[in-house]
Amino acid sequence: MKGSRWRLPLRYGVLAYLALLVVVPVGAVFYHAFSPGLGKAWDAFTTPDGLHALVLTLLVVAVAVPLNTVFGVGVSLILARQRFPGAWLLDALIDIPLAVSPVIIGLSLILVYGHTGWWGNWLAARGITVIFSVPGIIMASAAVSLPYVVREVLPVLQEIGTEQEQAARTLGAGPITVFRRITLPSIRRGLAYGVTLTTARVLGEFGAVSVVSGAIAGKTQTYTIFISQSIDNLEPQAAYVGAVVLCLAALIVLSLLTLTDRNRDAWHGKVAT
Amino acid sequence: MSSTGVVVDDLGLPGSGNAPADHRPGRGHRRRRPPSVPPPALAAAGRVVSRAGGPALAVTYLSLLVLLPLAAVVAKAFSGGWSTFWAEVTNPVAVSALELTLVLSAIVAVVNSIAGLAISWVLVRDDFPGKSLVSAVIDLPFALPTVVAGLTLLTLYGVNSPLHVDLAGTRLGVAAALLFVTLPFCVRSVQPVLAELDAETEDAAASLGATRRQVLFRVILPSVLPSVLAGAGLAFARAVGEFGSIALISGNLPFKTEVASSYIFGLAQSDDFTGASAVSVVLVSIALVVLLVIGWFRRRFDIPDTI
Numbered sequence: 001m002k003g004s005r006w007r008l009p010l011r012y013g014v015l016a017y018l019a020l021l022v023v024v025p026v027g028a029v030f031y032h033a034f035s036p037g038l039g040k041a042w043d044a045f046t047t048p049d050g051l052h053a054l055v056l057t058l059l060v061v062a063v064a065v066p067l068n069t070v071f072g073v074g075v076s077l078i079l080a081r082q083r084f085p086g087a088w089l090l091d092a093l094i095d096i097p098l099a100v101s102p103v104i105i106g107l108s109l110i111l112v113y114g115h116t117g118w119w120g121n122w123l124a125a126r127g128i129t130v131i132f133s134v135p136g137i138i139m140a141s142a143a144v145s146l147p148y149v150v151r152e153v154l155p156v157l158q159e160i161g162t163e164q165e166q167a168a169r170t171l172g173a174g175p176i177t178v179f180r181r182i183t184l185p186s187i188r189r190g191l192a193y194g195v196t197l198t199t200a201r202v203l204g205e206f207g208a209v210s211v212v213s214g215a216i217a218g219k220t221q222t223y224t225i226f227i228s229q230s231i232d233n234l235e236p237q238a239a240y241v242g243a244v245v246l247c248l249a250a251l252i253v254l255s256l257l258t259l260t261d262r263n264r265d266a267w268h269g270k271v272a273t
Numbered sequence: 274m275s276s277t278g279v280v281v282d283d284l285g286l287p288g289s290g291n292a293p294a295d296h297r298p299g300r301g302h303r304r305r306r307p308p309s310v311p312p313p314a315l316a317a318a319g320r321v322v323s324r325a326g327g328p329a330l331a332v333t334y335l336s337l338l339v340l341l342p343l344a345a346v347v348a349k350a351f352s353g354g355w356s357t358f359w360a361e362v363t364n365p366v367a368v369s370a371l372e373l374t375l376v377l378s379a380i381v382a383v384v385n386s387i388a389g390l391a392i393s394w395v396l397v398r399d400d401f402p403g404k405s406l407v408s409a410v411i412d413l414p415f416a417l418p419t420v421v422a423g424l425t426l427l428t429l430y431g432v433n434s435p436l437h438v439d440l441a442g443t444r445l446g447v448a449a450a451l452l453f454v455t456l457p458f459c460v461r462s463v464q465p466v467l468a469e470l471d472a473e474t475e476d477a478a479a480s481l482g483a484t485r486r487q488v489l490f491r492v493i494l495p496s497v498l499p500s501v502l503a504g505a506g507l508a509f510a511r512a513v514g515e516f517g518s519i520a521l522i523s524g525n526l527p528f529k530t531e532v533a534s535s536y537i538f539g540l541a542q543s544d545d546f547t548g549a550s551a552v553s554v555v556l557v558s559i560a561l562v563v564l565l566v567i568g569w570f571r572r573r574f575d576i577p578d579t580i
Contacts, residue, residue, distance in 0.1 A: 007399060014395045015407070017388055021453055022410050025425035026417075028435070032428060067334075075331045084328055096339055099560045101514025103534045104553040107541045108342030111349050111550070118345055143338040204418025206517035207534065211541050224420040224517070231424065231521055240428075243421045250416035254409060257416070 026247060033240035044237040045245070049217045053226035054245070056134070057203060060222065064142040064202050069195055072149025073187075079150075080157035094147050105143050106211025109136060132214030137222060140208035145201040152194030153187050160186045192260040200253040204246060343557075350550035361551035369528045370536035371555060377444065377532070378512035381451040382459075382505040388452075389459025390501055396460070397467045415457045419517025422453050427521045442524035447532060450518040455508035462504030466497050499574035506567040510560050 034041050044050070078084075079091055097105060112118045113130035123130060130136045164186075168178045184191075206224040213220045215229060223242060230239035351358050361367065396408055414422060426449055430440040440446030470493065478488045516534040523530040525539065533556050540549035 010391055011395050011399050011401065014388075014392050018392070018407065018410050021449070021456065022413055025429040025453075026413070028428040029421070029425045071331065071334050074327060078327045078331060082328070090328070090332065090335070093335060093340065095564075096343070099510060099514075099564050100343070100557050101516060101534045101537070101553075101560070103516045103538045103541070104346065104514070104557060105339070105342070107537060107546070107549050107553060108339075108346045110541065111345035111546060112342045116544075116546075118341075139338060143342075146335070146338060200416050204421070204517075206418065206420045206520070207538070211538060224418050227420050227424065228521065231427070239424060243424045246418050246421045250413065250418070250421070253416045254412055257412070258409070 029240055029243045029247065032236070033244040036237060040237065041241050044235075044241040047238060049221065050223075050226055050230075050238055050242060052218050053221045053223045053242075056137070056221065057223040059134070060138050060141050061199055061202050063138050064145065065195065065198050067142055068145055068198050069149055069191075071146070072153055072194060072198075073191065075150050076153040076157050076187075077183075079154055081162065094150050097144050097146050102140075102144050102205065102207030103211055106140050106208040109139055109143065109208075109212050113139070131212050132216075132220060134220065136212040137209050137220060140212045141202045141205050144205055144208050145198045148197040148201065149191065149194035152190040152197070156187045156190040157183075189260050193257060196253055196256045196260065200250065203249055346550045346553050346557075349546055350554045353547055357547065358551045358554075361548045362555055364548070366527050366531070367533075367536060367548070367552050370531050370533045371552065373444070373447075373531070374513055374533040374556070375559070377448055377451060378509050381448055381455055381512050382509040385452055385455050385459040385508055386501050386505040389456070389463050389504055390497065392460050393464040393467045393497075396464055411457055411460050414454050419454065419515070420521070422518040423450055423521035426450055426453060426518070431522065441522055442526060442530055444530055446522040447519050447530055450522050451512045451515060454515055454518050455511050458507040458511060459501075459504040462500050462507065463497055466500040467493075470496055499570065503567055503570055503574075506563055506570070510563045510567070513556060513560050513563070 033044075075090070075094065079087055110117060110131050113123065113136065114120055115124060115131070117131075128135075130139065164182050165178050168182050169175075173181065204224060205222075206228065209222050210225050210228070213222065213225060215221050215225045217226075217229070221229065223246065227239045227242040227246070230236065230242065350361075362371075392407075392411065396404065396411075417425075426446070427441060429436060430438050430446060430449060432439055432441050434440075440449055475488050475492055478492050479485075483491065514534055515532070516538065519532055519535065520538075523532065523535065525531045525535045527536075531539075533552060537549045537552050537556070540546075540552070
């Protein structure tokens with residue numbers, strides 16, 4: 001259809017669809033956040049509940065992302081380098097959080113760690129509160145973002161093989177040196193991509209977290225819950241400013257992804273391998 | 274050493290230089306390894322993890338966060354027996370929520386597949402200033418938190434819509450949210466295949482006298498159809514479980530705009546865990562079936578896994 005009469009209508013049709021579905025709505029949020037003036041926007045940003053929610057979200061990121069990074073790299077190494085019975089099952093089970101609604105992930109955690117859950121009495125007897133508390137929020141965030149690092153690192157490990165590692169080993173390098181000097185540099189881009197995706201997911205998680213958090217303002221309210229509740233409490237300004245903060249985070253994530261993008265090479269290069 | 278190590282040992286070829294197990298290169302034969310000897314050359318890094326009981330640790334982490342809790346959902350769903358499960362699932366509100374979820378997800382998958390094909394076409398075959406910006410816009414729904422996605426749509430298509438299009442509390446509003454979040458799946462699965470498509474085949478068809486319409490319907494569409502369907506499947510699976518982007522715009526009106534995940538959320542909030550679990554089991558089963566079909570489809574038609 002090169003140079004066909006459909007080319008321009010198709011182009012503008014596509015641009016209009018994207019504008020109405022994505023660009024204009026996102027732009028409208030920015031407009032609403034700043035239209036009352038920068039001072040008002042700053043006031044809405046610095047409410048105690050809002051700041052507390054932001055700090056809590058950053059705390060959750062600081063715990064859940066490293067956990068999932070260590071898990072992701074470890075599992076990738078195991079799946080790529082070892083044969084053991086049930087490896088295929090482990091490989092398949094890791095993807096489950098992608099297939100399950102986040103609300104159900106939250107519900108499932110309540111059923112084990114909640115006060116009426118399987119381990120509720122055991123935990124209560126030790127004075128540990130998981131659900132409606134910060135540990136539950138961290139667990140929910142870690143659960144939904146669990147597959148990303150594995151999905152990015154495992155294919156790279158499988159592709160690079162073990163020749164270089166073997167060579168390093170025969171030259172006398174210890175296992176930690178081999179990992180640090182050979183394995184880690186080769187998976188660096190995939191790892192960066194996976195960690196960025198994990199961070200984005202944890203920052204923006206809502207469904208799973210809102211089931212387990214209890215959403216107590218100034219206590220167990222994450223930033224996404226704060227935004228949603230600001231709308232419910234008819235404080236749209238706070239919600240818009242919060243949304244702008246997360247939008248900016250998303251834009252940072254997008255640029256990081258573009259910087260470390262190995263998929264884009266695949267999209268434009270060889271594909272049907 | 275765990276049983277895992279034993280399995281790997283059994284696969285090792287004694288004496289070969291690159292034996293995958295307890296053989297250091299050049300040392301030759303199988304011998305009992307004292308604990309202080311460094312692990313063998315092959316899979317050195319992997320072995321370090323396995324020494325610490327790697328697989329066991331990984332399975333434990335996965336179990337604590339995902340497997341055990343989901344088992345609890347299944348157990349809870351059937352805790353009152355089959356009849357209770359059936360009663361919960363066939364409760365009119367639940368049926369209506371499940372129906373709405375499936376029908377809307379299917380419609381959204383179809384609409385975005387067509388839009389995705391058109392967008393991929395423009396991204397691959399067309400050229401205009403700012404095209405890379407369009408490409409970035411497509412990834413935005415991936416990176417944007419779902420609540421923010423919901424809020425953006427509510428701002429433009431809510432009660433105070435500047436366009437005077439009020440979709441709040443309507444099924445169309447829910448559909449708009451689903452279109453937003455599933456857009457990247459539908460573009461990113463088609464685009465690479467379209468980019469790979471050989472222009473020579475099209476030229477050959479054209480030189481043999483095929484009209485543009487014939488080239489489109491006989492050459493191009495058949496080649497991209499499997500990837501369009503794979504994208505539609507991913508979009509459907511995502512839409513079925515979607516919650517955050519819908520929560521603000523739908524208003525959660527039973528029988529009207531309440532989708533399955535919102536229904537489950539409501540039940541969980543009111544401590545009706547049996548009902549929530551029963552509907553969850555249905556929803557997860559549907560999503561798993563769809564994803565299994567996509568996996569089979571990918572292998573069958575050799576579709577790249579780009580998402």
